[in-house]
Amino acid sequence: MLYLTRKIGESIVINDDIEVTVVEIRGKSIKLGLTFPAEARVYRREVHERILAERRATEGAPEAPPVAAAAPEPKARKTGT
Secondary structure, three states, X not given: OOOOOOOOOOXXXXXXXEEEEEEEEEOOEEEEEEEOOOXXXXXXXXXXXXXXXXXXXXXXXXXXXXXXXXXXXXXXXXXXX
């Protein structure tokens, strides 16, 4: 893991197209501003972990059998009573 020290207004750049800027510091909490390409996906860690868990559950689940077309109802027979 890389550890960096940044002050308010200072940034880091990742892969030439993602910029992370320290916007605010309050006690033990910081506010970050992110600039990134529209096609990039950015999630909070807990959301990303939930997405991965759902994918694993879906990939591991057996596929549903294909739905067969319903056979036509047999015609009622007249009985001689």
